[in-house]
Amino acid sequence: FASKDKNKQLLVGAAMSTHEKDKVRLDALVQAGVDVILLDSSQGNSIYQINMIKYIKQRYPDLQIIGGNVVTAAQAKSLIDAGVDGLRVGMGSGSICITQE
Numbered sequence: 188f189a190s191k192d193k194n195k196q197l198l199v200g201a202a203m204s205t206h207e208k209d210k211v212r213l214d215a216l217v218q219a220g221v222d223v224i225l226l227d228s229s230q231g232n233s234i235y236q237i238n239m240i241k242y243i244k245q246r247y248p249d250l251q252i253i254g255g256n257v258v259t260a261a262q263a264k265s266l267i268d269a270g271v272d273g274l275r276v277g278m279g280s281g282s283i284c285i286t287q288e
Contacts, residue, residue: 198222205235213243223251225275231257232265240269
C-alpha cells in the first residue's frame with residue numbers, strides 16, 4: 188500500500204544533508220511539493236543536525252522532518268527536543284566506515 192495525502196496523491200520524501208548549502212535544496216524541494224524531509228547525517232544528534240531541524244521548522248513549520256540515525260535515548264531526545272516528527276533508528280556499518288562503535 189502506498190502512502191497518499193487527502194487528495195489521494197502519493198506522499199513524497201527527499202533526503203538532504205545538514206550542510207549550509209542544502210538550504211537552497213530545501214527551498215527547491217518545498218517548492219516542488221515535498222511532504223517530508225529526511226536529514227542524512229552519520230551522527231544522529233550532531234549540532235549540525237539540530238541546527239538544521241530548527242532552521243527547517245522555523246522556515247517551514249508544517250514540513251515533516253525525519254532525523255537520525257539514533258542509537259541511544261539521549262540522541263533521540265535531543266532530536267525530538269529540536270523538533271523532528273520522526274526518527275531513523277539504528278546504525279549499521281557502511282562499505283567504507285563505521286560511524287559509531
